Amino acid sequence: MTLKILDGAPNEIVMERDFNAPRALVHRAMTEPALVKRWQGNSCSELTTVEIDARPGGTYRYVYKNRDGSSFSFAGTYREVGEARTVYAEKFNDMPDEAVVTTTLTENAGKTTMRVVMAFSSAEIRNMVVKTGMAEGAAESYDNLATLLAT
Amino acid sequence: MNNLDTTFAALADPTRRAILARLAKGDASVMELGEPFEMSQPAISKHLKVLERAGLISRGRDAQRRPCHLEAIPLRDATDYLERYRLQWEERFVALDNVLEDLKRSKPKRKRTP
Numbered sequence: 001m002t003l004k005i006l007d008g009a010p011n012e013i014v015m016e017r018d019f020n021a022p023r024a025l026v027h028r029a030m031t032e033p034a035l036v037k038r039w040q041g042n043s044c045s046e047l048t049t050v051e052i053d054a055r056p057g058g059t060y061r062y063v064y065k066n067r068d069g070s071s072f073s074f075a076g077t078y079r080e081v082g083e084a085r086t087v088y089a090e091k092f093n094d095m096p097d098e099a100v101v102t103t104t105l106t107e108n109a110g111k112t113t114m115r116v117v118m119a120f121s122s123a124e125i126r127n128m129v130v131k132t133g134m135a136e137g138a139a140e141s142y143d144n145l146a147t148l149l150a151t
Numbered sequence: 152m153n154n155l156d157t158t159f160a161a162l163a164d165p166t167r168r169a170i171l172a173r174l175a176k177g178d179a180s181v182m183e184l185g186e187p188f189e190m191s192q193p194a195i196s197k198h199l200k201v202l203e204r205a206g207l208i209s210r211g212r213d214a215q216r217r218p219c220h221l222e223a224i225p226l227r228d229a230t231d232y233l234e235r236y237r238l239q240w241e242e243r244f245v246a247l248d249n250v251l252e253d254l255k256r257s258k259p260k261r262k263r264t265p
Binding site for chain 1: 155156159160163165232233236237239240241242243244246247248249250251252254255
């Protein structure tokens with residue numbers, strides 16, 4: 001169950017990962033606020049606000065708080081919502097640029113393969129996202145992941 | 152100092168990644184690099200220029216062959232960024248695994264109707 005980063009267009013980040021659960025559960029865990037809250041944060045940033053109206057045209061908003069007290073948000077509008085495929089347009093910190101995120105869930109023998117394609121408005125923004133993701137404190141992530149995997 | 156954007160852009164092309172994979176096994180001339188691809192030498196040379204500009208390869212002095220050499224450090228820097236980005240998401244998804252295990256254990260729940 002390793003997360004793979006796959007080849008995509010220069011403006012895209014493509015991720016794929018298997019989950020040992022049926023598709024309906026994975027979809028629920030991605031759209032019900034109480035469940036999302038349990039996994040979307042990480043060791044560097046706690047998820048403090050989750051609002052989700054998962055239907056076409058509905059909006060969502062995640063607010064994260066960093067350890068230093070600063071905060072950031074991801075918010076967007078759903079274009080499509082379904083167990084097989086969910087599409088939303090997302091803004092980081094309410095900036096004008098939008099990324100279109102397409103999540104597909106494929107179920108096979110009780111397991112689900114999730115594929116996430118994040119299409120940014122340019123390759124430069126895509127690269128910035130990759131780099132910023134790292135600046136948030138990757139060393140801690142490494143440690144925390146090791147701890148999680150050891151338990 | 153290499154610009155990481157240039158590196159990422161250079162890595163975005165499958166032919167260029169294949170060239171780097173070949174060079175990881177040892178230095179090679181333009182002619183040798185072109186063999187596995189159905190591509191003209193000028194087309195290969197163009198890819199090599201992109202890789203060279205990104206600092207991912209260097210060219211030997213031998214005027215005839217000008218063998219290409221893989222420069223490992225810029226490649227590692229670029230893949231490190233992606234790897235760290237990947238690990239941040241992996242940390243979340245490991246947490247999602249736990250949520251899913253709990254959901255499987257609890258009774259199947261229908262969505263509440265308002």
